[in-house]
Amino acid sequence: MKTNEGRFFEDYAVGQVIAHAVPRTVGAGERALYHALYPARHALYSADTFAQGCGLAASPLDDLIAFHTVFGKTVPDISLNAVANLGYAEGRFLQPVWPGDTLRSTSEVIGLKQNSNGKTGVVWVRTRGENQRGQAVLDYIRWVMVRKRDADAPAPETVVPELKPALAAEDLVVPAGLDFSTYDFTAAGEPHRGGDYAVGEIIDHVDGVTVEEAEHMMATRLWQNTAKVHFDATNREDGRRLIYGGHVISLARALSFNGLANAQMIAGINAGAHANPCFAGTTVRAWSEVLDKAETTAPGVGALRLRLVATGADHALGELRGEDGKYRPGILLDLDYWALLPV
Amino acid sequence: MKTNEGRFFEDYAVGQVIAHAVPRTVGAGERALYHALYPARHALYSADTFAQGCGLAASPLDDLIAFHTVFGKTVPDISLNAVANLGYAEGRFLQPVWPGDTLRSTSEVIGLKQNSNGKTGVVWVRTRGENQRGQAVLDYIRWVMVRKRDADAPAPETVVPELKPALAAEDLVVPAGLDFSTYDFTAAGEPHRGGDYAVGEIIDHVDGVTVEEAEHMMATRLWQNTAKVHFDATNREDGRRLIYGGHVISLARALSFNGLANAQMIAGINAGAHANPCFAGTTVRAWSEVLDKAETTAPGVGALRLRLVATGADHALGELRGEDGKYRPGILLDLDYWALLPV
């Protein structure tokens, strides 16, 4: 067999380190495509002049370009046989990615738990993205449910890693040089500072985007994500292509500009659930809830912990779960993250 | 309210200057996407070598990339609540945009006229796009019909600006260094000089392009144009997404290569009407009429005033209006512009 059939549950062992294939140089082209595929407008990622006014050398590539690229490399090794992408935790953005940087990914298996049905198990990995200088740009924990190759294979010792429910503000890494003390609110598009947001506040981002097959496939390929289910209409019985969950993250984050234009940079991902599948033809909208507020040691830079919710059919602000405690059918994404904004 | 609901008619005052948000750095990625989204082939925007042979340092970004980017920034402030985009006048391209340039836009309100129904009014603005060196790259007048927030709000004093029906050739700005005296007609693709075109001549550009939803949305997002009607299939009662008028301009201009390959640069926009809406599935064609000819002081550089017409269902050369004086239903665009070409 010359082709990669992916790893099955019994192929993982706690402590195992997997160097994922195909490093990737990203630059001006990926940046333009990101703007074509998502209604992205956060000024720090739109204009060199704005980024320079915030103490950076130039406009970095969008944080989520880094995330999707690092994530995409892990798919052939981690989630090719995954039944479900269960969650994210402790995601930290450690270094901006600049045009011309080359990213590669490594994952360490940090947890394993066979399911009681004996056919599947849960694998926890800590994935780290690095640039060509060997600097970490991103790390995060992800756990997925993976099929066993052989249902009779013995169960491994159960190891369930202890995960922080959320990063503390002190865990966040503010990019070197970032300074919001002379922040240009007019150029950024909204006047709201950190102090203008209240914990518990809910913001309707108003706009909607109806998603097309060509768009989500182009995005997902751009991140070299190879999961068949996104590209091959013959793969599922219903003949539908499942949209990569990260596409919905980027759409929702871009839509959140309207109301959160100053939440410029993503500093951490506390948790995330792809609550329901998304398909082409869906009109995606978003709302956010302010979960927490914090300060940082960088000049003028504060942090906002936000719940970013993407909705499909049913856009009910603040309503996440039904009476049964499960996500409502219209919820596509529930993402808990930290953003940096002017205090 | 944290989100932008846009300005209503009573929010404008003559003399008001609006600095539009989110500057944008454009470069090699936007250039490639422009070529992927439109069948653009004018050699000056295709090849550094050709542009250098015309006296420029390198190939600038397509004029319409500059126009769409500058225009896109104005949407949240000018046309979010617009009922109709009524016209353009006195558009001048003042400076090429180079890869790496950062563009921002400012508009001054130069006219206001409440409609007799009391529910809407017309707003005239002069918009100026600037690069990161503070040089104007483009200015143009646009007028739109905007809803009133409150029908009982008093009408402002009527100010209707006097607009030139067309720019004179002397008003056109030829880019510094442009020299067509050693122009390479073989590389450009056609042998026709300015002298080969006659006023009144009509050129059928022959080719057609059937438009897809993914394409016009990617283009419109690339210019950070946020008008809901282009992206959200639930926005209109008929469930159709309206294609950004600028998408049709770029399509028609690109199609006009076939017959006008040497009309390399757009120097001015005299007038423009989006005569009928365009939707995905339409096969767009184009024809041009030569309206005027002029000389410039730059070596070998002449100017052609052209009417560029995009058609949908009904491609009848030279037939613009029906017996009632209104645009025929198959007309999508009627654009009056000046182009620079070798004499």
Added chain:
Amino acid sequence: MKTNEGRFFEDYAVGQVIAHAVPRTVGAGERALYHALYPARHALYSADTFAQGCGLAASPLDDLIAFHTVFGKTVPDISLNAVANLGYAEGRFLQPVWPGDTLRSTSEVIGLKQNSNGKTGVVWVRTRGENQRGQAVLDYIRWVMVRKRDADAPAPETVVPELKPALAAEDLVVPAGLDFSTYDFTAAGEPHRGGDYAVGEIIDHVDGVTVEEAEHMMATRLWQNTAKVHFDATNREDGRRLIYGGHVISLARALSFNGLANAQMIAGINAGAHANPCFAGTTVRAWSEVLDKAETTAPGVGALRLRLVATGADHALGELRGEDGKYRPGILLDLDYWALLPV
């Protein structure tokens, strides 16, 4: 007539040299779009670091970007009135294309043969692509069937060029500096060296991609290929847009990563047939057959001659032709090429 109606059979003469119009500068944007449009993952074209580890200055643009760009320029002169694209031979990649290079194309007519029906004829051309330094980056022979303008025009003298059935390994040009002696198999994604492949071996590339209209049109426009049939849904009686054959080549080549991840560079194209038309909605898959193996004089660099087959409806490994000797209806592409890989 200002517009190009294309050349007809009687417009060609053996020995005629046609300089094709519109040179094109390619770079980071084309590279990103290539990755968005095809599931391309060969590491040498994905990461500067990987290419540098193979002795190159940086990651060149994908070989097929060079091919499509050079090919696209020939369409207005060679195949605008073509009835069929009959074949390729003796294609050699002579020089990598780097971001910022400007490509132009020239074709020499090397054969002519009027068909017995008197209405069409076959034209053979040798096309050469050059960069801005005047270096050849690519040359290949193509032959097409072209309509006559006038069925009564006299037949030219028949000249049928002698074509090599395949390039010999000695005919291949290995890029200056290429060195696979310290090749990083982990980063490349697969462990298989040249020695691991056997002549006659067939590899199923497993993955499938369902093609969308927006994707193939964006790709084909990006190469400035103007053939109407790809863009205009009113052009054919069945209302379908024919997908550019080169789009299927790039799709199949990208899919072949899975099993041929180390077949990094295309060095030669021996033959190629677009066996059946491809339309949007088709799920394209691919398989390869190892036809030959060879060494080169570059350190660690071997060559594999491969048959790359793209399939649509019917993915039967190794089954190319039916009992009638014709391509099976599910075969889209049969491409015979040489690739460079670590020995």
